[in-house]
Amino acid sequence: MTTIMPVSDTIARYDGSAHLEEAPDGSVFMLVDLTLGRPGAFHTARERNGIPPDLDTAMVAKDGTIWIGADSGLYKFMYPFHIEFWTQDNGLESPFSILHTDNKVFASTTSGILTLSQDRRVWIPLQGAQQQLRRVAELIAGPEKTIFAASGEGVVQLREDGTIVARSGYSDGGSTLARTKDGQVWLGASVVGKGISRITKQGRRLDLSSENVPKEDTPDLKYDAARDTLWACNGKELVSKIGQVWRHITAKDGLLDANCHSIAIDPNGDVWLGYNSPAFALIRNPGSGHARIENFTDDVNTVTANGSIHFLGVDYRGWIWRGTNLDYVASSAAAEAGEWLRLDQQDGIPSPGGNPYAFFSDSDGSVWFGNNATITHFSPAESFATYFPSPSVFVSGISLGSGRPVLAETVQSIPHSSDVVAHIASLQFDRRNAIRLRYRLLPEQSAWKSERNFDLHLGKLSWGGHTLEVQAQLSTGPWSTTASQSFT
Numbered sequence: 001m002t003t004i005m006p007v008s009d010t011i012a013r014y015d016g017s018a019h020l021e022e023a024p025d026g027s028v029f030m031l032v033d034l035t036l037g038r039p040g041a042f043h044t045a046r047e048r049n050g051i052p053p054d055l056d057t058a059m060v061a062k063d064g065t066i067w068i069g070a071d072s073g074l075y076k077f078m079y080p081f082h083i084e085f086w087t088q089d090n091g092l093e094s095p096f097s098i099l100h101t102d103n104k105v106f107a108s109t110t111s112g113i114l115t116l117s118q119d120r121r122v123w124i125p126l127q128g129a130q131q132q133l134r135r136v137a138e139l140i141a142g143p144e145k146t147i148f149a150a151s152g153e154g155v156v157q158l159r160e161d162g163t164i165v166a167r168s169g170y171s172d173g174g175s176t177l178a179r180t181k182d183g184q185v186w187l188g189a190s191v192v193g194k195g196i197s198r199i200t201k202q203g204r205r206l207d208l209s210s211e212n213v214p215k216e217d218t219p220d221l222k223y224d225a226a227r228d229t230l231w232a233c234n235g236k237e238l239v240s241k242i243g244q245v246w247r248h249i250t251a252k253d254g255l256l257d258a259n260c261h262s263i264a265i266d267p268n269g270d271v272w273l274g275y276n277s278p279a280f281a282l283i284r285n286p287g288s289g290h291a292r293i294e295n296f297t298d299d300v301n302t303v304t305a306n307g308s309i310h311f312l313g314v315d316y317r318g319w320i321w322r323g324t325n326l327d328y329v330a331s332s333a334a335a336e337a338g339e340w341l342r343l344d345q346q347d348g349i350p351s352p353g354g355n356p357y358a359f360f361s362d363s364d365g366s367v368w369f370g371n372n373a374t375i376t377h378f379s380p381a382e383s384f385a386t387y388f389p390s391p392s393v394f395v396s397g398i399s400l401g402s403g404r405p406v407l408a409e410t411v412q413s414i415p416h417s418s419d420v421v422a423h424i425a426s427l428q429f430d431r432r433n434a435i436r437l438r439y440r441l442l443p444e445q446s447a448w449k450s451e452r453n454f455d456l457h458l459g460k461l462s463w464g465g466h467t468l469e470v471q472a473q474l475s476t477g478p479w480s481t482t483a484s485q486s487f488t
Helices: 332-336
Strands: 002-004 011-014 019-022 028-031 034-038 041-045 055-060 066-070 073-077 083-086 097-100 105-109 112-116 123-125 136-141 146-151 154-159 164-167 176-179 185-188 196-202 205-210 221-224 229-234 237-242 245-249 260-265 271-275 279-284 292-297 311-314 320-323 327-330 341-343 359-361 367-371 374-378 394-400 419-425 435-442 449-451 455-460 466-474 483-487
Touching: 034 066, 097 136, 097 359, 097 367, 105 136, 105 146, 112 136, 136 176, 146 176, 154 205, 176 221, 185 221, 185 229, 221 260, 229 260, 237 260, 271 311, 311 359, 311 367, 320 359, 320 367, 327 332, 394 466, 394 483, 419 435, 419 466, 435 455, 455 466
Parallel strands: 164 205, 260 311
Antiparallel strands: 002 011, 011 034, 019 028, 034 041, 055 066, 066 073, 083 374, 097 105, 105 112, 112 123, 136 146, 146 154, 154 164, 176 185, 185 196, 196 205, 221 229, 229 237, 237 245, 260 271, 271 279, 279 292, 311 320, 320 327, 327 341, 359 367, 367 374, 394 419, 419 455, 435 449, 435 466, 466 483
C-alpha cells in the first residue's frame, strides 16, 4: 500500500496490491482501488469511477484535485465519485432502458430486467420476472411502486421484487411507454401496423386499445406534464394528443423527409426531435398550430455529424442531452446556437453514445445512459453546461521535422528550412473537447488564426526573430491570457 501525504485535508491512498472480484458469471477480474477522505470518513474509487486500471501513484493538490499517474499517462480525477460505470464484468448485457425508483435502479436488457446491487458493484437478474420477460425495451414507473415493461412479447406490470401484477397478450408487443398524470399508460410499437395504443387494466390483464393515428413505426413517446400533452413519433410525423384530439406535424410543416426516432420536451414546451439519420429538429410553439421548425443537419451544422440520433433527453435543469456515436449536452440556448459540449473517454465516459431508451434523468441532477454493454451514471456540476472559465494554456514543446518534441523553454534558435511544429498544452481537463485555440506568429502574422489541434504546424520559417502567441477558450467563455514563446 502507498499513502500519499495530503496538502489539503484529503488523503489519497492507493492499494498497490489491488484485489480480485468475482463477476456474476463466475469470471474473476482485478479491481484497483484509490481510497480518498479522512480517517473515519474514507471512500473508495475504482475503475467504474474512472480510475485507470494501470494506476501507479496519486497526489492531492491544494485545491483538492487528485492527480493520478499511470503507465498510460497522466490523469486528473475531475469528479470524485461523480462518474460511475458498469460493464459486462459487472453482470451487464445490452441495456435498453434505465429506471431509478426511490431505492432501486433497474435496467432492461436482452434477457430481461436487472437491478443494481445495494453496494452498487454488480447488476443482478430480477428473479420474479426473468422467466417471462425477454428483450425488454423500455421501463417506466407505475402506480403503487410498480413498473411497466414493454417488450416484443407484450406489456407487463410488475412489482419491484419482480412479481407479475398484470400483463397483456403475448402478441401485444411494443417498444416505448408513457404515463400521463391521469394515470393512463400508452404504448408505441416500433413496427409498422401497430402504431399507438392505450393500455387499460382489467384484473390481471392489460388490454390494448388502438388509437386513431396511422399504424406506423412509433419508436418514442414523451409526456409533457406541464401542458398535459402526449407526444409521439409516428413514422415521418410528430403527433400530439391534447384532450381527445390528435394533431400532426409533417414534412409539409417543415420536417425532413425522414423517420422520427426520438423526442425531448424543452421546459418551455418546445420539442426537440431526433431523426433516424444524422439530423435533428427544434419545433417551436409545437402545439399552437403554427409551429416553427428549424432542422439541424450535417450540411447546415457540422456539430451534428457522427451518426443517427440514438436518443434525446432533457434533465431537471432543462439541459438537452443528445446521443449519437458520441454524447453531447447543452443548455437550451446553446443547443439552439449549435454550441454543444461533446463528452467521450476524455471526460471519463467509457462508451459514448447510447441506446434509444437508455437515457434517464434523475431527480438529483445526475443522468444515466447505456450503450452496448455499458451503463454510465454521471453527476455534472451545476455550472457544467453554462459556466466556462478561461482555461490555462502554454507552449510546452517544439519539434523539428520528424524529430521528437523538446521542451519549448530549451529552444532558442531553429535551423533554417526546418519544418516547425509547436505543441500546446492545457491543464483544463474537464470539458477538454470544448477547448478552442487561436494563435499568431509575429511579426509576419498579425491576425489570429483559429485551431482545434494542439499541435500547431508552423511550417518553414523565415530568417530572424519570431514570437508565437497562443490563447485558449472553453466553449463560449472568455479567451485566456496570451501565452508566448520566442525563438530565432
